[in-house]
Amino acid sequence: MKVVLAPDSFKESLTAARAASAMARGVRRAVPDATCVEVPMADGGEGTTEALVAALGGRIVAVPTLDPLGRAVTGAVGVAPGGVAVLEVASAVGLGLVRPDERDVLTGTSRGVADLVRAALDAGARRLLVGLGGSATNDGGAGLLVGLGARLLDAGGRHVDPSPGALGGVAAVDLTGLDRRLRDVRVELACDVTSPLLGPSGASAVFGPQKGASPQQVEELERALATLADALEQAAGRRVRDVPGAGAAGGLGAAFLALGAHRRSGVELVADAVGLRGHLRDADLVLTGEGSVDAQTLAGKVPVGVADAAGDADVPVVVLAGRVEAAAAEALLARGVAAVVPISSGPVPVARALREAEPDLERATATTLRLLRLGAGPGR
Structure with missing residues (x-):
């Protein structure tokens, strides 16, 4: 199983590179033999x-x-x-x-x-x-x-x-x-x-x-x-x-x-510079994400750019985020995203969410992969 990990930074808590590494650890917790390709992303702004x-x-x-x-x-x-x-x-x-x-x-x-x-x-x-x-x-x-x-x-x-x-x-x-x-x-x-x-x-x-x-x-x-x-x-x-x-x-x-x-x-410039579309060839899954999925996400931020590239390659994509606004999540699903997953298990203070973003992201990634394997059927 090849999984491409292409997140943006999680503002005030994780760089894009650290987020991609946390995702990779989460993938391997659920699928030890998975091939993880880390492709840290950005959209021209911070990071x-x-x-x-x-x-x-x-x-x-x-x-x-x-x-x-x-x-x-x-x-x-x-x-x-x-x-x-x-x-x-x-x-x-x-x-x-x-x-x-x-x-x-x-x-x-x-x-x-x-x-x-x-x-x-x-x-x-x-x-x-x-x-x-x-x-x-x-x-x-x-x-x-x-x-x-x-x-x-x-x-x-x-x-x-x-x-x-x-x-x-x-x-x-x-x-x-x-x-x-x-x-x-x-x-x-x-x-x-x-x-x-x-x-x-x-x-x-x-x-x-x-x-x-x-x-x-x-x-x-x-x-x-x-x-x-x-x-x-x-x-x-x-x-x-x-x-x-x-x-x-x-x-x-x-x-x-x-x-x-x-x-x-x-996001297109960064995707081109890091060779995102090449990494998507023969991928089974793409994971992306950012600190907050909201109205700004839909205005050309990383999750949208990655989702569009994954759609062109016919690869399913899941978005993980520290905070998820319902309307923005629905818009992403309508755009072809398979799922939008909040990484926190419930309402938590902002300071705690920022401090624990890395282990939360790893844990949420592992859970997402386990659910996907469950959906694929026994033995998969």
């Missing part, structure tokens, strides 16, 4: 670097960088064989790096992301996978551009600071000083956000308030990003403001797209 490094046999490189407020922090880049590098913008400019009382989207910039990109280039990357999401910035990627060698100029040719509060003065973007190594790298954006850069569904209107922006500041941010977009599109020779995903990570999507990046569904 993407770790999942891809684990699956591709790479390593994590610590990168000195700056947080959104310009303070020194340590980010990370994953380096894998074959010239593949992985980074999450949140490891430099993530919302979790800035306390709620410190958040100021008018001064924060994405400059720290440039340090991550350069570290990937220094490691010889020819393919760079970028997880967009969870940023505390709303600068349209201006900080990233400046950090990579671009210049923001006003009408008099003077330097303009990349902070959103100053972007209204940008008249031109000079890309001639960009790191030349970018020309030889394919950049792929792992992103399930489809927001454009501007407008009621854009970066400022939708995500600005989550980063501490007041209604008045949202309007200021919108004007600043519109000004930047005019200059950036002229310099890059392509229109990016309306491309789905341009508004991701406070407009970092737009900056990467202007530099020639390609946007893909996060």
Whole structure:
């Protein structure tokens, strides 16, 4: 019996790699001779670097960088064989790096992301996978551009600071000083956000308030990003403001797209990078999961992506989760998932659920396999 184990991380308790290992132990408790193939997954958000490094046999490189407020922090880049590098913008400019009382989207910039990109280039990357999401910035990627060698100029040719509060003065973007190594790298954006850069569904209107922006500041941010977009599109020779995903990570999507990046569904990009579909060939069962199965799961998260790939391969799939919302579970079943299994035996305090997630996942996996064997009939 071949079982493919392709979970996402269980937030605040298990990385995707640890979740896959716990599942494998559970499978072997019930079916000792089973062949377990561990394929840690992610969707471009938290855990993407770790999942891809684990699956591709790479390593994590610590990168000195700056947080959104310009303070020194340590980010990370994953380096894998074959010239593949992985980074999450949140490891430099993530919302979790800035306390709620410190958040100021008018001064924060994405400059720290440039340090991550350069570290990937220094490691010889020819393919760079970028997880967009969870940023505390709303600068349209201006900080990233400046950090990579671009210049923001006003009408008099003077330097303009990349902070959103100053972007209204940008008249031109000079890309001639960009790191030349970018020309030889394919950049792929792992992103399930489809927001454009501007407008009621854009970066400022939708995500600005989550980063501490007041209604008045949202309007200021919108004007600043519109000004930047005019200059950036002229310099890059392509229109990016309306491309789905341009508004991701406070407009970092737009900056990467202007530099020639390609946007893909996060879970599809990860599935391709780790060779999920190849692992599904001749598999008998797929197990996936995440911390909470809810409405967000249905918007392109790992369980849905894995279920779709398993469906294409005609392999049954079971989803295990720490928390399961009934409506989301029903939607997954309607999508072809064989079962959605909560890993806790009953209502428990959140702290206990997080602390015991690993043994609970192992135990629930073993129980699931025993029930499946029971359903297969005597002697199976």
